[in-house]
Amino acid sequence: MDTTINHQADMTDLDPRPSAALPKRRRSKWAKIRKDYWLYILLLPGLAYFIIFKYLPMWGIVIAFQDFSPFLGVLKSNWVGVKHFVNFFNNPDFVRLLRNTLILGFYDLVFFFPAPIIAALLLNEIRVGIFKRAVQTMIYVPHFISMVIVASMTYVFLTTNGGVVNEIIHELTGQRINFLADPAWFRPLIILQIMWKETGWGTIIFLAALASVDVEQYEAAIVDGASRFQRLWHITLPAISSTIVILLILRLGNFLDTGFEQIFLMTNSLNRTVADVFDTYVYQVGIRQGAFSYSTAVGLFKSVVGIILIYGSNYFAKKFGHEGII
Amino acid sequence: MKGKRSFKIMALLIIAVMLMLAACSGGGSNNNNSGGSTGNTSSNTGGQSSNSGNTGSGSGPAEEKPAPMKISIMIPSFSTELPDKSSPVWQRLEEYTNTDLEILFTPNSSYEDMLNITLASGDLPTIMNVGKTPSVISAARNGAFWDITDYLKDYPNLSQAHPVVLNNTSIDGKIYGIYRARTLGRMGVTYNKVWLDNLGLQPAKTIDEFYNILRAFTYDDPDKNGKNDTYGVVITKYTGPWDIMQIWFGAPNKWGENENGELVPDFMTPEYREALKFFRKIYSEGLVNEDFAVMDSAAWNTPFVNGQAGVFVDVADNARRLDNAMQEAAPRDEPYTIVTQAPVGPKGHRDMPTSGWSGMLVISKSKVKTEEELRRVLDFLDKLNDVEMKLLLGYGIEGRHYDMVDGYVVPKENLDAAITQELTGMNQLLMFIGEQEPGFAPTPINAQIAEVQKANEAIVVGNPAEPFVSEVYAQVGQQLDNIIGDARIQYIVGQIDDAGFDAAIELWKKTGGDDYIREINELYKAAKGK
Numbered sequence: 001m002d003t004t005i006n007h008q009a010d011m012t013d014l015d016p017r018p019s020a021a022l023p024k025r026r027r028s029k030w031a032k033i034r035k036d037y038w039l040y041i042l043l044l045p046g047l048a049y050f051i052i053f054k055y056l057p058m059w060g061i062v063i064a065f066q067d068f069s070p071f072l073g074v075l076k077s078n079w080v081g082v083k084h085f086v087n088f089f090n091n092p093d094f095v096r097l098l099r100n101t102l103i104l105g106f107y108d109l110v111f112f113f114p115a116p117i118i119a120a121l122l123l124n125e126i127r128v129g130i131f132k133r134a135v136q137t138m139i140y141v142p143h144f145i146s147m148v149i150v151a152s153m154t155y156v157f158l159t160t161n162g163g164v165v166n167e168i169i170h171e172l173t174g175q176r177i178n179f180l181a182d183p184a185w186f187r188p189l190i191i192l193q194i195m196w197k198e199t200g201w202g203t204i205i206f207l208a209a210l211a212s213v214d215v216e217q218y219e220a221a222i223v224d225g226a227s228r229f230q231r232l233w234h235i236t237l238p239a240i241s242s243t244i245v246i247l248l249i250l251r252l253g254n255f256l257d258t259g260f261e262q263i264f265l266m267t268n269s270l271n272r273t274v275a276d277v278f279d280t281y282v283y284q285v286g287i288r289q290g291a292f293s294y295s296t297a298v299g300l301f302k303s304v305v306g307i308i309l310i311y312g313s314n315y316f317a318k319k320f321g322h323e324g325i326i
Numbered sequence: 327m328k329g330k331r332s333f334k335i336m337a338l339l340i341i342a343v344m345l346m347l348a349a350c351s352g353g354g355s356n357n358n359n360s361g362g363s364t365g366n367t368s369s370n371t372g373g374q375s376s377n378s379g380n381t382g383s384g385s386g387p388a389e390e391k392p393a394p395m396k397i398s399i400m401i402p403s404f405s406t407e408l409p410d411k412s413s414p415v416w417q418r419l420e421e422y423t424n425t426d427l428e429i430l431f432t433p434n435s436s437y438e439d440m441l442n443i444t445l446a447s448g449d450l451p452t453i454m455n456v457g458k459t460p461s462v463i464s465a466a467r468n469g470a471f472w473d474i475t476d477y478l479k480d481y482p483n484l485s486q487a488h489p490v491v492l493n494n495t496s497i498d499g500k501i502y503g504i505y506r507a508r509t510l511g512r513m514g515v516t517y518n519k520v521w522l523d524n525l526g527l528q529p530a531k532t533i534d535e536f537y538n539i540l541r542a543f544t545y546d547d548p549d550k551n552g553k554n555d556t557y558g559v560v561i562t563k564y565t566g567p568w569d570i571m572q573i574w575f576g577a578p579n580k581w582g583e584n585e586n587g588e589l590v591p592d593f594m595t596p597e598y599r600e601a602l603k604f605f606r607k608i609y610s611e612g613l614v615n616e617d618f619a620v621m622d623s624a625a626w627n628t629p630f631v632n633g634q635a636g637v638f639v640d641v642a643d644n645a646r647r648l649d650n651a652m653q654e655a656a657p658r659d660e661p662y663t664i665v666t667q668a669p670v671g672p673k674g675h676r677d678m679p680t681s682g683w684s685g686m687l688v689i690s691k692s693k694v695k696t697e698e699e700l701r702r703v704l705d706f707l708d709k710l711n712d713v714e715m716k717l718l719l720g721y722g723i724e725g726r727h728y729d730m731v732d733g734y735v736v737p738k739e740n741l742d743a744a745i746t747q748e749l750t751g752m753n754q755l756l757m758f759i760g761e762q763e764p765g766f767a768p769t770p771i772n773a774q775i776a777e778v779q780k781a782n783e784a785i786v787v788g789n790p791a792e793p794f795v796s797e798v799y800a801q802v803g804q805q806l807d808n809i810i811g812d813a814r815i816q817y818i819v820g821q822i823d824d825a826g827f828d829a830a831i832e833l834w835k836k837t838g839g840d841d842y843i844r845e846i847n848e849l850y851k852a853a854k855g856k
Contacts (some may be wrong), residue, residue, distance in 0.1 A: 071444045071468035092837055160615045180620040181819065268507065268563060268620045269815035271810065289804050290442045292459025 064296040080144055084297035093281065101277040104187060104263075105255045111191050113251060116202030117244060121232065123203060136207075139200025151265035155180060181270040190262060209243040212237065227230045245322040256302050261324030308313050331678070338696045394426040395702050398451035400444070401754040402685075403431035413748035414726070418718055419750040419755075423709045431751055444468070450690035452703060455754070456503065457685050458495065460800035466497045472700055475501040481704060483711035483760035493681045494792045502684030503705055507758040511782020513570055514642025514775070519664040521548035521556075521636045528694065529666040533574060533604070536669045540613040543636040558613035560635035564623035567639040567809060568818075569612040569678060571785055573599035576673030580631070581791040583844065590790060593810050594831065597673065602827070604817045619815050627651060641680075642778045646771050665777050679786035687757065710755055716763035719756050722749040734767035794849040801826050802838040809834045 030225060033040060058072075063082060064076040088094055119139065126132040142150075157165050158179040164177045181184045221231050260279040267275040278298060286295025317323075380596035408431045409416055420427050432440045441463050444450060450470065456462045465471065476794045478484045478492075483701045484504060495505045517529055517539070525548055528534035539680055540558030544546065548556055573579060581582075581589045592598050615621065615629065627644075629635040631651045638644060645665035652662040668677040687707060694700050709715060721735050723801055727749055728737045766772050799806070813830030815820045831839075 056679050067462060068455065069468050070448050071465060071470050073448075092833070155620065155622075159617045161615055161621075176616075178616075180617070268811040270619050270819065270821065282854070284804055287442050288438050289800075290445065290459070291801070292446060 013055065014190070039075050059298055061296065063293050064294055064300045066294040068296075080293075084294045085301065086292065088298055088301065093276070096273070097276055097281055098280055100274055101258055104190065104258045104277060107187055107191050108194070108258070109251065109255070110197050112198070113248070115195050115199045116196045117206055117240075118197050118242075120203040120206035120210060121236065125228070125232075136200070136203070139203070140195045141200070143201035147197075147198065147259075147261040149263060150197055151262070154189065154193060154266070180266075181268060183274045186266065186271040186274045188282040190266060193262065193266075194259075204250060205247070206240055206243060209240040213239040242323050245317050249310060249313045249317055253306050254311050256305055334460070340429045344681045350596060386642050391424060394420065394424050395699075396426045396428070397453065397703065397706060398428040398430060399453040399687075399755070400430040400432055400441075401450045401751075402434040402437045403717070403751045403754065404434050405750050406433075407611060407743070407747045408751050411749050415718060415722060415752055415769050416725065419715070419752075422712075422718075423706050424849065433753075436560055438763075448692065449695055450689055450692050452693040453687050453689055455685040456688055458497065458795070460803065462688075463795055463800060464498055466500075466502050470691060472691060472694065473500045473502060473504045473582060474504070474689065474700075476606070477700070478504075481708040483708045484704065486760045493687035495683055496793065497795060498669065502570060503688035504757055504759070505686040506754075506756065508680045508682060508684045509779050510682050511677065511779050511784075511786045512641045512643070512680045513639075513668065513782065514645065514665045514778045515668060516630075516638040516640070516642070516645040516648060516663050516665045518543075518548070518633070518636040519628070519660070519662055522664065523548055525549050531670040533669050533671050537608065537613075538606075540608055540637060542613070544613050545613070548636055549633055555634065556606065557615060557635055559637040559639060560615055560626065560627045560629045561618040561639075562621040562623040563628070565814075568601060568814065569607060570639050570668070571605070572598055573678040574668050575601035575672040576671055576676065577601055579787045579789040581789055583790070588847050591810075591839075593814070599792050599824070599827075600672075602814065602817050606820060607795065609818050610820060614765065619819060626852075631655070642775045649771050652724065661769075663771065665771070665774050665778055667781055675785045677782055677785050678781075679724055679788065681789070681792060682849065688770050707757070711757055711760045713763045716758070719749075719752040730764070730765065735764060736767055759766070760762070772798050790850065791813070791846050796842060796845050796849070798838050798842040798845050802842075805837055806834055806839055806842065808839060 062074060062075070065079060065081060067080050068072070068074070068077045123132055123136060126135070136158070157163050160166050160176045160178055160180075165179075170176050179183070179189060211318045217235050218231060221235060226234070256278060258277045258279055260283060261282050263275060263277055264283065268282065282299050282302075285291045302323075327736070348834060351585060389562055411417070415833060416427065416429070419425075422465075438457075438459070441454070441456060444454070444739055445461050445465050487504065488507070491505050491507065494499065495503060515536075516527070521543060522539075524527065525546055527539055527542060528535075530539050543558045545554070559567070572592070577592045577595055578590075578597075580592055582592060582595060584590050584595075605614075609616075615635065626640075627638075630648055638648060642665050643660075645663045649661045649663045660747070668675070689700060689703050691792050694703055710719070716725075717735070721737065725739075726745065727741065728735050730736070740844075768776070795809050796803075809830055813822065813827050817827050
């Protein structure tokens with residue numbers, strides 16, 4: 001398959017016809033399209049997917065500037081300008097939500113983002129093939145466990161009424177720690193859960209990048225007397241640095257996406273002050289209270305911040321000599 | 327070359343897997359079909375018998391039968407094993423009401439979400455069970471439902487609906503739905519009878535006695551196993567028990583009048599604070615399960631049934647369910663549970679009522695276009711209140727799910743799960759308006775429940791703001807409720823003190839609470855002035 005495509009592409013590039021004049025070039029463009037029309041047809045379903053499921057629904061954003069009522073529809077609902085945004089920024093909840101979301105995003109970046117890189121580097125150093133594959137498979141498994149199950153497992157292990165962890169702590173120290181209800185434990189729990197669940201899965205992409213490192217470089221380094229750590233620092237890390245940067249940019253774009261499910265499942269009356277984030281707030285006011293316009297405005301605000309972050313980080317990545325994604 | 331071969335093998339594998347999947351799903355649907363058809367044959371006979379019943383009593387609804395009307399109806403469900411069209415109960419219901427029914431059972435835990443999403447989609451089922459939530463109110467104002475205020479009087483059962491409850495369910499003075507009635511004084515305190523007997527105690531008459539029982543259940547080894555493995559009352563994330571108990575202490579039911587005749591929210595009253603102090607005390611002494619704030623309410627019954635907790639504060643009829651579950655584990659002649667009214671508190675004998683209704687059935691304008699169709703839907707709802715339907719949907723088919731003994735319903739024991747499933751959840755369709763059906767035989771526990779609920783009617787405390795629709799609450803109600811709800815739990819477990827609770831009240835006022843109080847009082851004055 002691949003060879004045929006390349007072949008055809010080469011053919012078109014080698015097109016001998018002159019292409020100086022504009023109409024001619026346009027014609028040649030059409031000629032190209034005609035020649036490769038199968039490829040364009042293959043492209044159509046993908047395009048249709050993005051237009052139908054990603055771009056068309058975006059028109060729904062307009063309800064953020066209306067007092068939307070489903071029974072009047074988008075066309076007949078009243079336009080209110082930026083009223084909902086003003087309300088949101090003046091709401092006492094706003095600061096709390098922003099703080100909780102930023103702190104969780106920051107923790108996620110600092111503690112969870114490096115975890116798969118470290119795990120991949122460690123795996124890369126394992127020499128015994130079967131052991132390496134066994135470990136890989138083991139750490140992939142949690143990825144396939146639903147967040148609901150993870151949350152209930154956390155409850156069963158950590159509850160103060162007979163949870164295993166608390167029983168052990170009680171035996172050792174005579175005290176019990178209320179992990180589930182103590183606000184101080186909320187963020188560590190969230191990060192630990194996500195690390196347990198996703199670290200293994202996250203190594204895949206780094207291991208793929210590591211596989212492409214030329215073995216001869218290592219051999220040369222060994223001949224030069226480089227230690228294991230020096231090899232890691234000077235060969236392995238630079239080899240995967242562009243992958244790391246691209247993933248970091250993508251991650252920053254989702255900086256405010258703290259994940260609804262997990263937060264929602266772990267929230268209770270005692271830790272809500274630190275647990276409320278934009279995602280759960282949108283659910284609460286949008287779905288539970290039916291304030292569609294207001295919650296759309298909140299969601300839109302979040303998305304705009306996401307876009308700014310992704311472009312900003314991309315800009316800086318390019319500035320420091322890395323490849324960006326845009 | 328090698329690559330091509332492995333590609334072929336891969337393709338073959340994929341095709342094989344797909345074929346297997348297709349075969350499996352085909353088998354599944356086949357099974358379903360056969361299940362359905364057997365159900366049909368058995369129920370056909372059922373249908374005929376009910377038909378003959380109709381002609382026998384001579385109360386056939388119409389001379390010539392129009393084609394069955396298609397009606398879809400969305401109601402909450404509390405189970406995952408639900409009936410489908412093959413259920414004879416379902417078929418008899420269609421036969422009796424001459425309808426083609428589609429019952430949309432929606433899990434109760436996510437009912438509110440599903441309801442809001444359905445409302446937002448604009449494509450509503452014919453009938454929906456809704457509460458008076460902000461989105462429902464706005465939908466009603468925007469003309470999503472039929473205003474049935476002037477129609478009810480034309481129907482023999484619906485015309486008997488209670489005017490006070492109708493007023494509570496009304497929106498802007500108009501009636502959009504028919505409420506599903508619930509016993510007003512439904513609450514009760516359930517104790518483990520065995521434990522009481524072991525300790526030589528009686529059910530509590532006062533709050534002090536109640537406290538003593540909790541202490542004895544926690545520290546005096548009520549199950550006589552020599553271990554310190556029991557506690558008093560089991561509570562979960564669901565805050566119902568706290569709501570009930572604070573009424574005992576004299577706190578108003580959500581809103582109460584102060585000395586100036588103005589309404590104030592319950593948590594601003596000194597009685598509420600007294601109740602909170604009591605809760606904090608019983609929590610710190612270990613009389614309540616320590617993890618109540620994070621415990622899922624689905625597991626509420628478990629500690630009581632397993633003999634870890636001995637007191638249960640909820641609806642009185644839960645005494646029967648708890649007893650049933652304990653009897654299943656180890657049958658005994660006497661009931662395991664005993665249920666009583668609330669203990670008497672400092673402000674007299676008080677208890678929390680239900681609001682008298684649990685949702686109302688509204689009729690959507692998107693499915694029901696003409697008045698003629700509306701009449702037929704109302705006729706269907708009216709028929710659901712006939713005694714025959716109350717028996718059918720509440721207890722099943724005589725001879726199949728229950729027997730009639732001396733005019734009482736006696737459920738058949740050890741029914742096959744498949745037969746029980748034919749009936750599960752169908753009672754959610756009932757509104758319980760009009761003539762009452764014959765109920766369960768008065769077994770000791772049923773008699774107690776009936777007695778408690780009857781006596782409760784004299785002591786329940788109403789919510790004076792129940793009929794009012796607040797704009798502020800529609801906007802920020804959820805946040806307001808969270809502020810106080812969370813502060814209450816934090817106070818009980820000792821995370822905050824009185825100053826912290828006062829701070830929460832200040833935050834509540836600032837978040838919109840002040841406007842809420844003003845608005846409710848304006849509505850209250852207007853209603854009193856009338």
